Amino acid sequence: MPEHNEVIAGRYRLLAPAGRGAAGVVWRARDERLDRVVALKFLTTGDGDRERVVREGRVAARLRHPHVISVHDVVDHGGRTCLVLEYLPSHTLADLVDTGPLPESLVAGVGWQVASALAAAHAAGVVHRDVSPFNILLTDDGTAKIADFGIARAIGEGTVTDGRAVVGTPAYWAPEVAAGEGAVFASDVYSLAATLYAAREGHPPCAQPTTSTGPLAEVLARALRHDPAERPTMAEFCALLDEVVTERPQTRVLDDPPEVPRRSAWRRTTVLTTAAALVAAGITIGLSLRTPDPTPEAQPQPTTTTTTSTVVPPPPEVCTARFTITNQWPGGYQAEVTIHNTGDQTLVNWAVTWPQEAGHAISNLWNGTFTVTAGKITVTNAPHNARIPAGGHTTFGFTANAPSTPQPHPTCTTRTT
Known part of the structure; x- marks a missing residue:
């Protein structure tokens, strides 16, 4: 030892x-x-x-x-x-569940983070096979990370686990896995849903009757369907959880570009207040990763003057976007886009646009919201990264299905304060 x-x-x-x-x-x-x-x-x-x-x-x-x-x-x-x-100073989700059922907002926020990671794993052809509360780590600032890919299987590879051995955590197995079949992408969806169900209810599915209702319960019911073909993909599951967190329906393709979303501050305050209650129970956890600036600047009051504008479009060169491929596999890739503020004023509510190449489709995106219209992909900021100080930068990332290596030339638009 x-x-x-x-x-x-x-x-x-x-x-x-x-x-x-x-x-x-x-x-x-x-x-x-x-x-x-x-x-x-x-x-x-x-x-x-x-x-x-x-x-x-x-x-x-x-x-x-x-x-x-x-x-x-x-x-x-x-x-x-x-x-x-x-090394991540953290607790497991199982530790937190031991304190009792968790609030919907907290469970949905943790689920969104883990689903985004598993969606990237699935895009890379990897099935985790052991998603459970014991393999989800939570830091004091609300960051959630999935661990233990020890029994994961990459599509196309064999397994080093004896076919007679029990792999995974039985209480969170998908029905097809419990029946002795091999785990597939949809099995991870079920296991994550079962994990979030346990966090919300205090016990795994089927152990006792369901008591929760509301948007999260409806999303979990879809992901817990017995037939794997009827479950959402992990990327779809991630999007559904995002709807619960932000309390808005999520639309991926629109006829017109959307307005920049403004997520309610009271919603985030509720999450952090709930976290404070958990601190009293001996475990600290929040959702600051998806929390906007707690002291946003006051919005200008309407005036009767129509000849004066408080928003001045900056010169194009003050906002630049750099596209970098961080991972690639047959049929897809992962990318990161960095937005730089090269000017001397704070930039607000940025948007990055580039032409959609034939056969290319974003499957999952984090740190922003995207739409596709008229053959163009537009990514707008999330609440927590809407403001870029002078000389600063922010990033968003995504995975995409694609038949070839992308060669985008993104352009950035924004406003100044």
Whole structure:
């Protein structure tokens, strides 16, 4: 067994155990070469351990997403193989559920974050196969990340798990998996819905009657359908959860460009007030990741003067957009767009537009809202990144289905204050 202060692979000094489960133990460690805190994951001994560790490292390395735990390295030490992971001071969703059923807004916000990560995994051809409250990590600022791709399967690859072995967490299995069939993308949708159901109700599906009603309950009912073909895709599930969080219907294709959405401040305040109540229970959690600036500037009052405008369009060069492909696979890619404010005034309510190439379709987008009209894709800001200070920048990202490598030339429009 690993010991306190032991140095792994000549550079990772073990500081303290960070968690333990049936699959093994995780230690908090210091990378003495790069002077950073990391997590080292040691699996329980077994013939397939090394293959499983390498598989998790390989699968997670294919994914680059803000809501997926990053894998830094795979190392061998004393005949054992372990993963070097991003260290995230956090609780599991299971820890939070132990305090009792959680409010709808909190559950939907956590679900949206995890669904966006799993949608990116599915776009990369990866099925997680073990989505449960135990594999969702939550930080004090409300960030949710999915972990443990140890039994994940990339489409087209075999499995290192014995066909007779039980994989995943049975209480959150999809019906087809419980019946002995292989897990598919729709199985992850069911497992995430079952996880969110447990967070809302305090128990997994079918254990007791459902007591919750409302938009989230309706969305979860769709994702918990027995027939995999009747469930939404993970990207669709993510969009449905976003509707619950923002309390608005989400439209992906419109005849006319939409107005910039203004999500209600009281809604976000309600979420944070609920989080404060959870602090009293001993666990801190919020949704600040999707919370707008708590002190927005007051909007100008209407006046009777029609010849004076408070909004002055900036020169085109003060707002630039850079498109970068961060991951690519057959039939799709993941991209990040960075919007820079090169001027000397704060930019407000930005929009980035580029022509939609034939066969290209966005499947999931974060840190913004997109529409497609007249052959053009337009991405507008989310509430939390609507304002870009002078010299600053912000980003949004997305995954897309595409037959070829995209070559967009995005343009940026905005206003100044």
